[in-house]
Amino acid sequence: MSDVRALICGLLARPQETVGRLSLAEWEAVIPAARATRLLPRVGLCLQEAGCLEAVPAGPRRHLDAALLLAARHRIDVLAEVERMLDALAPTGVTPMLLKGAAYAAGGMASADGRLFGDIDLLVPRDRLGEVEQALRAGGWVASHLDPYDFLYYHRWMHQLPPLVHASRESVLDVHHTLSPPVSRLKVDEGMVLAAGRTVLGGRALVPMPADMVLHSAAHLFTDTEFPNGLRDLSDMDRLMRSFGHDPAWWELLALRARHLGLSVPLLMAFGHCRRLFGTPVPEYVVARTAKDAGRRRRTVTDVLFDHALRPALPGCRTAFSGSAETLLLLRGHLLRMPPALLVPHLARKGLRSVTGWLRPEPPGRTA
Template sequence: MMAGRFIERIARLAWPGTSIDPLLRAATLEDGEAAAAAWRQFEAQADFDKLSWGQLRLISLAARRISDFAPDSPMRPRIAGIERSIWTRSQKVVGEARSALRKLSDASVPILTIKGAGRAAGGAASARGRIVNDIDILVNTEDLETAFDILVADGWTPSSSGSPLYNRTRLGHATGINFVRGEFGNIDLHRTAFHSPFDEETEDAGIWARSLPGRLGGIDLRIPAPLDAIVIAIAHGTLDAHKSSDWLADIAQAIDEGVEWENFVKTIGKRGMAPAALAALCYVRDRLDRDIPAEVMAEIESTAAAQPLRLAGTIAEARPKSERFDLAWLARAATKQRRLFRGRRKDRGKRSPLVLASPFGSPLASRTQAADRGATAHLEVRLPLPGFDGTRDWSGSVEILLIAETPPASRRIEFEINCGSRHMARLRAVVRDRGARDVALRFRVPLHIAAGEPDPQLLAVPARSFNTKATQEELDRYGAVPFRLTAVKARPS
């Protein structure tokens, strides 16, 4: 018993702080008087002119109840405006995704939507104020390429670095790929619903087998069963450090719908999620007053206690962020970097080759730069290979000299070499902000081109893509950089 209480005290370190806790209670407590008291506590301490994004999301979630337990609140007009704004934004996100969802459905690609979009697709009245900031969709592995191609054909662009052709090569190992379109379009195409260290692909089939029917934007799809909705919410939420905390409200709602607790315990055990589940469920039980069987909590506590390093790392990463540079900050940073390193190590050998620029300012590059001033810059050019005519295979090393017209920003500059429908290599350089200027870059790239393939293309690609309202500063930091190809030297092997 003493050990259980000690473990729970550790778990409480990951609970949301006093600026979030009363909002979660106001939005979710079944006891109306307790919910009203929580709202009064928040209203008395909050500055409504300086609300965080996480607070705004939870006010929207609680708004449907505030008219009942706080009818005389002077903030009711503000609250109604917050809810209306978030509801409108959510509808625009869903509306932008509707054509893609319909085309996936028409192509007989099964879709399972998770997180906020999954809750909205469930149709519960309590989901009215839940923001849908993006549409997270999970598809079967065999449908990933079809789904990717449908999204690209529908005008969606991968938001991460690189071209669609490069991002298509990531489908087999990336957790998901985010797409953007228009002002509000935001779709995450998932291979699995779980990031490292919780990804266990042998368990993913169970999510589909237990899934329930849902409807989003007029399109029929699948949503997770309550058991899986809780597991997914914990897996994502405990890595979030309470940037938003509505995932805890999602867990409370899923518990209200009924959970197969025996299967839940087995699932989190196989995914190594006991410490994360402990942190979340202790809060939902003790602060949101949800009934979780004692034997379930006892088993989770026992499993978490047997994994002290994982428990410490989970709590460090899940606890609310602070501006202070202290041991908690260092523990969170170390845990996050360790998790990301493990994910990269699992992907090693699956990514396309990444070639870094040779040191800047070599004599040859400097002379070439001086001779090339005034030439037209491009975002894509043919990469001529002396001796390659397409009639036989070509293998060797290619030295590329180019001048990049860099904007006034410290940033990565990204290029790719692609051949027809085949991605071949990524090229990257890092530059400091010294104002808008020309930078000479040199790359040495190993290439193999098969007979019958077209000449390779060298193209500048964005380090990140945005919706249509990207600022000039964002474009300077992440947009594709025009370049002038000055020399190509090929060495057949």
């Protein structure tokens, strides 16, 4: 059996070359793996754009057709929910900046095509956070119950509020007030990102400039502690870079924004993984300049760990080192987010809570 991740990447980047080489057994491995990474609709889209969707055998084709319909419906629903969120915020006068999937959809980016995502991410000024939270609660979005420690964790140390879930529609909002945790080693000037944003949806919202979309996605992926959608995020960056990379000045801008925002390291990592997996046509001089700004080699042990971790979480897709790589990257992500003086007590408290919950007896009459 071929490397399933390589087959998915080939269908995304080289659909005409790849589709005819897949056996039915390989399709049976690709479909669930692409679904697990939320890339199944995009695989169908890339085959459709290349005019070779008809070459897919009937069984896998039904899954791809259904995924395309689901993604199209999802995009309509997301934009409708964004409009409802903006209606709720209208009395505050705050113009939020949409991030990631919602920004791609509202901004008409190629990275929105065939994309599935669960949460609507938005960035608002920190000094207006109270008003925004109150307006969203009035609009039906509420946070789950938090104990005093969790409330403190989110409001003092994290860059976002606890997820807000709509009481009836169950849509989830992630409200950010900065682009990186205030106590993290990675500092991103959200003011620069907001100042360079453009208005969408009749001027009611902002989206980052395309270069900043790439940088935010790279920063999020390569400092995160969870990786199930990592391959999808790399595909987002690949599509963004292909969409705008025909202009040499855009590459210059991307490298310059990375330097000014302190994101040259995650951008360099994004270049390496996107080039290797998708053949993203990043100019060599841009890679060299970004490596110089990052002050590091192009490929490091961390890149090797991500290579093992960024795989579909299904048997046959992961390597013998994937689990160990995820554990090490989990620790790295926590150390980037919080200094040891805060992280050690935080992890100890969370661990104690888990043990306490495990030891707590089940209520009488409860069945598994």
